[in-house]
Amino acid sequence: MAAFLQTNIRLNSIKIVPGRYSALTDHQFRAAYRIRCAAASPGKKRYNIALLPGDGIGPEVISVAKNVLQKAGSLEGLEFDFQEMPVGGAALDLVGVPMPEETFTAAKQSDAILLGAIGGYKWDKNEKHLRPEMALFYLRRDLKVFANLRPATVLPQLVDASTLKKEVAEGVDMMIVRELTGGIYFGEPRGIKINENGEEVGISTEIYAAHEIDRIARVAFETARKRRGKLCSVDKANVLDASILWRKRVTALASEYPDVELSHMYVDNAAMQLIRDPKQFDTIVTNNIFGDILSDEASMITGSIGMLPSASLGESGPGLFEPIHGSAPDIAGQDKANPLATILSAAMLLKYGLGEEKAAKRIEDAVVDALNKGFRTGDIYSPGNKLVGCKEMGEEVLKSVESKVPATV
Numbered sequence: 067m068a069a070f071l072q073t074n075i076r077l078n079s080i081k082i083v084p085g086r087y088s089a090l091t092d093h094q095f096r097a098a099y100r101i102r103c104a105a106a107s108p109g110k111k112r113y114n115i116a117l118l119p120g121d122g123i124g125p126e127v128i129s130v131a132k133n134v135l136q137k138a139g140s141l142e143g144l145e146f147d148f149q150e151m152p153v154g155g156a157a158l159d160l161v162g163v164p165m166p167e168e169t170f171t172a173a174k175q176s177d178a179i180l181l182g183a184i185g186g187y188k189w190d191k192n193e194k195h196l197r198p199e200m201a202l203f204y205l206r207r208d209l210k211v212f213a214n215l216r217p218a219t220v221l222p223q224l225v226d227a228s229t230l231k232k233e234v235a236e237g238v239d240m241m242i243v244r245e246l247t248g249g250i251y252f253g254e255p256r257g258i259k260i261n262e263n264g265e266e267v268g269i270s271t272e273i274y275a276a277h278e279i280d281r282i283a284r285v286a287f288e289t290a291r292k293r294r295g296k297l298c299s300v301d302k303a304n305v306l307d308a309s310i311l312w313r314k315r316v317t318a319l320a321s322e323y324p325d326v327e328l329s330h331m332y333v334d335n336a337a338m339q340l341i342r343d344p345k346q347f348d349t350i351v352t353n354n355i356f357g358d359i360l361s362d363e364a365s366m367i368t369g370s371i372g373m374l375p376s377a378s379l380g381e382s383g384p385g386l387f388e389p390i391h392g393s394a395p396d397i398a399g400q401d402k403a404n405p406l407a408t409i410l411s412a413a414m415l416l417k418y419g420l421g422e423e424k425a426a427k428r429i430e431d432a433v434v435d436a437l438n439k440g441f442r443t444g445d446i447y448s449p450g451n452k453l454v455g456c457k458e459m460g461e462e463v464l465k466s467v468e469s470k471v472p473a474t475v
Contacts, residue, residue: 124182
């Protein structure tokens with residue numbers, strides 16, 4: 067398998083020009099990320115996977131997920147060439163920018179991308195363009211992955227880990243479809259300026275074009291059609307002009323999907339309803355900032371943000387798959403991280419990114435099997451179960467992947 071193994075070599079001699087990308091010579095980059103390759107086995111499908119471990123607990127959870135992905139794939143006749151590349155704070159420390167040109171090229175040329183986590187206290191005081199989180203914005207924008215799918219399911223084994231009463235949390239199974247490359251995070255004008263009174267003002271613009279709304283709405287309608295046929299569009303159409311257009315466009319598209327029941331909800335009400343009665347939701351579609359907030363809220367219904375994967379997809383090119391948790395620098399390197407969200411992101415990579423549903427089902431079943439056996443990381447632990455670390459949880463999932471008969475779809 068192809069792999070990029072990071073060494074302890076530091077590239078202190080490289081001159082970096084501040085900005086979005088940096089360019090290293092082939093020799094310089096290979097000095098930091100050594101390459102090993104292997105020939106493809108006859109009769110097996112082969113995919114190129116870009117691994118972006120990032121910061122904090124990112125390298126730990128990516129290492130575990132890579133092993134699970136590799137094992138599940140091998141049992142279903144798949145092989146992977148992995149390219150491990152620096153991104154975020156790790157890239158800043160290595161080459162001076164959060165998104166090196168080589169990393170973006172590897173991501174763009176891959177069949178799918180698996181990302182760990184980005185950011186940390188170490189870089190909090192950096193200028194905006196040199197903050198680790200900018201790497202995510204660059205990736206999402208330049209890969210054109212406009213549709214972010216975030217499932218939130220309360221597994222029966224973890225219902226007691228939810229902060230909600232059992233009768234409220236039990237049976238929750240929703241998909242949040244978040245628009246990812248538009249809205250207030252990318253809208254212009256933006257920035258910090260001086261007004262006519264000499265006072266600083268911060269400007270962020272919530273803006274959506276009709277085609278941006280239409281394409282994410284179609285993804286949501288199609289998603290709802292494959293689930294339970296209910297779609298709730300969340301906006302703030304009583305206040306925001308962008309939301310008025312959002313509601314108008316989503317409503318107009320509903321006639322093309324007569325088998326999907328469409329409803330609308332203001333975002334403040336949706337935030338309350340997620341806590342009051344989360345089972346009323348099947349599929350939710352919403353804009354960038356509302357989706358960011360509501361999906362994190364939904365994660366706590368499931369018991370832990372460490373359980374939730376995500377898939378970011380575009381009309382073409384590789385998809386970006388990542389857990390929705392952050393880099394958790396407080397527990398980084400302590401073998402305390404929950405790798406299940408990243409493992410499940412690998413399952414989404416197989417299912418949505420590569421169309422390999424049998425291998426994806428193997429991973430999903432293995433996660434459930436490990437939980438059935440009582441293994442828990444600290445974030446989902448309850449008395450009577452076995453407390454394990456990141457590595458051991460990964461090992462248990464691996465055992466379950468191997469022990470299962472070939473999955474059927």
